[in-house]
Amino acid sequence: MTRTCAADGCDNPVPRRPGKIGRQPIYCSPACRPSRARPAVYVEAERADDSDDPSRGWEVRLRRGEHVVVLQRQLGRFSATALAADVLALLEGSPALAGQEGGTIE
Secondary structure: OOOEOOOOOOOOEOOOOOOOOOOOOOOOOOOOOOOOOOOOEEEEEEEOOOOOOHHHOEEEEEEEOOEEEEEEEEEOHHHHHHHHHHHHHHHHOOHHHOOOOOOOOO
16 A cells, blocks of 8 residues: 655655654655744844944844844844853753853943
8 A cells, every 4th residue: 555645745655664763754845844943943043223332233133933032122233242152052951051150241
């Protein structure tokens, strides 16, 4: 019995793996496999459009799909980049942050 791909609108056959351990595939290719249920979280350090001070006009944001949270505004470029790197390491569970204490960015 030949199985067809579980993706909507795809009628391609799904290759069987007889004798293999684990679940049998239900999609014909990675292109038909649905992506994660939730979009990825992105950390952005960018210039703010409404800044009065060009030297401190950076902000750090978290973005998931259409949702955006501003973490900090009115930062210098290097402070914004450092904060974005720390937040990204925190989200990814980086061991480099273990034992570090947070501080105020001036």
